[in-house]
Amino acid sequence: MFPADQFQPLENGMNVKPLKFGNVEIAFPVMLAPMAGYTDAAMRTLCLEQGAGAVYSELTSAEGIRRDSEKTFQVLETGQGEHPIAGHIFGRDPQAMAEAAKYVEQTGLFDWVDINCGCPVKKVVSRGAGAALMKELPLMGEIVEKVKQAVLLPVSVKTRIGFNSQTPGHLEIAKVVEESGADMLAVHARYAKNFHGGDADWEKLAEMKRALKIPIIGNGGVNSPEDAGRMMEQAGVDGVMIARGAIGNPWIFKRIYDNWRGARCAPGQTASAPSSLQERRDMMAEHLRRLVKLNELKHRGSSRPNKYTPEELACIQFRTHIPYYVKGMFDKKRLLMQLAHLNSVDAIMEEVDILVEKNR
Ligand SMILES: Cc1cc2nc3c(=O)[nH]c(=O)nc-3n(C[C@H](O)[C@H](O)[C@H](O)COP(=O)(O)O)c2cc1C
Numbered sequence: 001m002f003p004a005d006q007f008q009p010l011e012n013g014m015n016v017k018p019l020k021f022g023n024v025e026i027a028f029p030v031m032l033a034p035m036a037g038y039t040d041a042a043m044r045t046l047c048l049e050q051g052a053g054a055v056y057s058e059l060t061s062a063e064g065i066r067r068d069s070e071k072t073f074q075v076l077e078t079g080q081g082e083h084p085i086a087g088h089i090f091g092r093d094p095q096a097m098a099e100a101a102k103y104v105e106q107t108g109l110f111d112w113v114d115i116n117c118g119c120p121v122k123k124v125v126s127r128g129a130g131a132a133l134m135k136e137l138p139l140m141g142e143i144v145e146k147v148k149q150a151v152l153l154p155v156s157v158k159t160r161i162g163f164n165s166q167t168p169g170h171l172e173i174a175k176v177v178e179e180s181g182a183d184m185l186a187v188h189a190r191y192a193k194n195f196h197g198g199d200a201d202w203e204k205l206a207e208m209k210r211a212l213k214i215p216i217i218g219n220g221g222v223n224s225p226e227d228a229g230r231m232m233e234q235a236g237v238d239g240v241m242i243a244r245g246a247i248g249n250p251w252i253f254k255r256i257y258d259n260w261r262g263a264r265c266a267p268g269q270t271a272s273a274p275s276s277l278q279e280r281r282d283m284m285a286e287h288l289r290r291l292v293k294l295n296e297l298k299h300r301g302s303s304r305p306n307k308y309t310p311e312e313l314a315c316i317q318f319r320t321h322i323p324y325y326v327k328g329m330f331d332k333k334r335l336l337m338q339l340a341h342l343n344s345v346d347a348i349m350e351e352v353d354i355l356v357e358k359n360r
Helices: 041-049 062-066 070-075 094-107 130-135 137-150 170-179 202-211 225-235 252-260 277-301 310-318 333-341 345-359
Strands: 019-021 024-026 030-032 085-090 112-117 155-160 184-188 216-219 239-242
Touching (some): 030 041, 041 277, 062 070, 062 085, 062 094, 085 094, 094 112, 094 137, 112 137, 130 155, 137 155, 137 170, 170 184, 202 225, 225 239, 225 252, 277 310, 277 345, 310 345, 333 345
Parallel strands (some): 085 112, 112 155, 155 184, 184 216, 216 239
16 A cells, blocks of 8 residues: 655645545545456455555345355455455345444454445346435435444445436435445445446535535546546545546556656656556456456355356456456457457467567
8 A cells, every 4th residue: 555645735735635434544545446347356456556545345235145145245255455445235224234234344354334325237226225225315324324333344335426317416415424424425426327427527526525524535537647636626525436447457546646646757658648568468467367366265165166167267257357458459359359269368368468469
């Protein structure tokens, strides 16, 4: 983790400070957002090593924990030394959410509990959980209160700026979160009905920040160090959270850190320029290696055999990351078209090496 005490003031004179809530202290307030299907321990540890101030577990079902589902527990597994990390849970029943939070606490793996109130996917919303809770603020408040009572760990909430423009607004949501006792709020500045499309509304983030005493983290549309600085300046938030901008780009955290410290880039390079071909190649190899290791651990601890070997599974999981790692490379179509047939780390890396050679 990087020390935060040497940052230069941003353009508006604002100082970047460590983020504190409860007993959690995040020295560099730029975190990796939760992304189901991407932010497993392999991606999280790579981002932490590149300076991410904190990470979130993948989305974990409170009902799954209640049912004692092996698959749910696997989602909550973390890597060694993976801190600070939130256990990110979703559900609709306040009692089940409180029990899930207690379980998260008892694992001893997590630094705080995060309640998902922003997920717009049908499977979650149709059960009245995730983003649907922004339409039922009393229930959202009850969940936060029950979770708070159940654990000693700090509790945060991740929301949107609303479900849509006709449902309760961003300021009402912010107030309910704070008044129910949450210690921190992270906001994806888009309506749930827009999923991940369109511009994020940072002005609404600024209004939420002004209305709250608890720290607020801004999220949505940060894809470069320049974006991160602009969000801090325009919205006045206490920290920034990055999702898609970190896929195939764990270096983004270090770039932001360097940028805020006023470090100069190499001539001809902007702070958001992609990493060198060699760096990208080596990061892909390391990412794949970590996925295989993770799958081996899950394989060993599982009562049900998986039809794929840990390595085959890692290759399948890595398919969604590769297009981001090779972004901007010339002639990448061949690699991307072959991905479905590449079932070993060696086979993938052989193709990656051919592509990297072509781009040198
Ligand atoms: C593939 C994918 C999966 C996501 N999964 C989750 C999730 O499990 N929980 C959550 O709170 N947000 C989830 N999100 C939303 C992100 O955390 C983030 O709020 C959103 O992508 C906006 O940030 P960005 O503009 O930096 O991508 C997901 C986003 C994507 C693209």
